Amino acid sequence: MDLDRLGRRDPWDGVRAVVAGFGVSGFAAxxxxxxxxxxVTALDESADGKEEQAELLGVLGADIRLGEGATATLPxxxxxxxxxxxxxxxxxxxxxxxxxxxxxxxxxELAWRLRDPEHASPWLCVTGTNGKTTTVQMLQAILRAAGLRSVAAGNVGLPLVEAVMDPTPYDVLAVELSSFQLHYTRSMAAESAAVLNVAEDHLDWYAGPTAMRDYAADKGRVYxxxxxxxxxxxxxxxTERLVREADVQEGARAIGFTLGMPGxxxxxxxxxxxxDRAFIEQRGTSAAELCTVADLPAPAPHVVANALAAAALARAHGVSQQAVRDGLRGFRPDGHRIELVAEHSGVRWVDDSKxxxxxxxxxxxxxxxxxxxxAGGLAKGARFDDLVSGVRDRLRGVVLLGRDRGVIAEALARHAPDVPVIDVGGGETEHEQRPMERVVxxxxRLARPGDTVLLAPGCASMDLFASYADRGEQFAAxxxxxxxxx
Structure with missing residues (x-):
């Protein structure tokens, strides 16, 4: 059986597939x-919350194996x-x-192979350590402002398999891809793709001395x-190195985005x-206005960078300047992304739990x-020395919580020893419960009028909270x- 030749319109009778993991994407697959x-045989170590989906697939003929030991042996x-x-x-x-x-x-990979050969929607793909979801949602807003039938899919929004199998083809897909997803992808050929940034993350998943190189290489697969x-x-x-090393189709262009004057x-x-000095005929001598910083939901540098990346992908697809402007003007980010919670006695309280x-x-x-x-939580193997060195002059003080807060405390001691630090604990004792009340x-006590109290933990949340959203909500409350x- 030649699996590489199997596509949307081929007979899959006789193909024996095992689906490992029964979450949203696993169920869709x-x-x-x-x-x-x-x-189909579907396997998952946990049955919690999966009973209804398991029953449905069982009726359709799947062999469902959930619970401890279900994933120990490949059938x-x-x-x-x-x-x-x-x-x-x-x-x-x-x-x-x-x-x-x-x-x-x-x-x-499965979704790419299942595209309709007669109506294959182009993919505009986004990956990177940070900013993926916001960029994809900005891109989606721009595409819809251009009148295109599109959807955000992949690591955010609709599972990709569901998007490509929709009976009414989309004009274009705005696709968020994580390094984990890209690791298991081989044949995808995006119309255009962006890597927003590459920094330390998930080094508990990419183990060993080559962890960072392997992580970057998976990001680069998107190109x-x-x-x-x-x-x-x-x-x-x-990100530019990854472009230079990518094997692309003839005619593909390298398009940069910058917070400075563009070349x-x-x-x-x-x-x-x-x-825009990339998608206009007179780019050698002039630039086309897309929107103003004031049109964006926040003037923060990373928000501007995300908007530029989204605009670049949209412009590569042929979207007009006006649609870029209208889409970005109407865009509102999800919660817990530099979200102003309150302003009181001259102090701003901001939730960036994401x-x-x-x-x-x-x-x-x-x-x-x-x-x-x-700051604080689950550090996932990351280090904080570069972060602290880069922002120490901005720090009025630091409040630490969570299991790996000591990693941040050590970086502060090395690079910002004069900055006051208050450790509210990691929830190990009864005294340390309800951590956000103690954080606030x-x-x-540390903040002065004109300061911003910023929840930007630099860590995952699951040591003390159900999710980053739960962490942000408890902070806001x-x-x-x-x-x-x-």
Whole structure:
């Protein structure tokens, strides 16, 4: 059986597929493989919250195995293993597949193979350590402002398999891809793609001395076989290196974005105006206005950079300047992204709980002049020395919480020893419960009029909170309670 030749319109009868991981993307993969005629076995170590989906797929003929030990052994007679993106390559099931020569696909790889050959929607893809979701949502807003039928899909929004299998084809897809998803992707050829930035993250997933190089290489997969434009960050040399090393289709262009004056073939900023010197005929001598910084939801540098990347992908697709402007003007980000919670007694309280790694936290901190920084959680193997060195002059004080707060405390001691630090604990004792109330009280002691208290933890949240959203909501609730006392 030649799996590489199987596509949307081919018979899948006789294909024996195992779907590892029964989350949103796993369910979508299993469901659509069943509809195509494949024999599907779905595996997951946890049955929590999956009972209804399992029952539905069972009625359709799938073999569902949920619970402890379900993923320990790869079933016999398997033609392909479709894995959820969070599964590390050294997971036993994946090791067994490789040892037996069974192809391992991610949901993205499966989705690419299932596109309708007669109505294949082009993909505009975004990856990077930080800013992916905001950029894809900005791109989606621009595409819709241009009157295109589009959807945000992949790591955000609709599962990609569902997007490509929609009976009414989309004009274009705005696709967010994580490094995990790209790791298991081989044949994708995006119309255009962007790597926003590459910084330390997920080094608990990419193990060993080559972890950072492997992580960057997976990000770079998004550029392989690109048709029109490889969009890179002028301020991040690694993204340009990934473009230079990519094997792209003839005619594909490298398009940079910068917060400064753009060169030819770039998008950038001139006197608070976002401009295009890449997709206009007179780019050698002039630039086209796209929108102003004031049109964006916030003037923070990383927000401007995300808008430029989204605009570059849209312009590569042929979207007008007016649609870029209208889309960005109407865009509103999801919660917990540099979201103003309150302003009280001259102090601004800002929730950027989505800043879950040092690079994201640094981008957020650079948006404010004087900051009381709330940080800590699960560091995922990251280091904070570069972050602290880069922002120490902005720090009025730091409030630390969470399991790996000591990693940040050590970086502060090395590079910002004069900055006051208050440690509210990691939730290990009863005294340390309800951490956000203690965070807000400590922050209020450090803050002065004109300062910003910024929740930009630089860490994941699951040591103390259900999610980054839960962390942000508890912070906001504690702020509102504190500021409402006067």
């Amino acid at each position: 299993a469901d659509n493989l069943l509809h195509l005629g494949a024999a 016999e007679d398997v033609d392909v293993l479709v894995t959820s993106p969070g599964w590390r390559p050294d997971a036993p099931l994946l090791r067994q597949a490789r040892a037996r020569g069974v192809p391992v696909w991610g949901e993205v 392989e076989n690109v048709e029109r434009a490889c969009v890179y960050n002028v301020a991040d040399a690694e 030819v073939g770039q998008l950038g900023v001139v006197e608070d105006i976002l401009v 800043a879950t790694n040092p690079h994201a936290a640094q981008s957020s901190l650079r948006a404010y002049e004087h900051v009381v920084w709330v 009280e400590a922050s209020a 504690a702020v509102r309670e504190w500021t409402g006392r006067d």
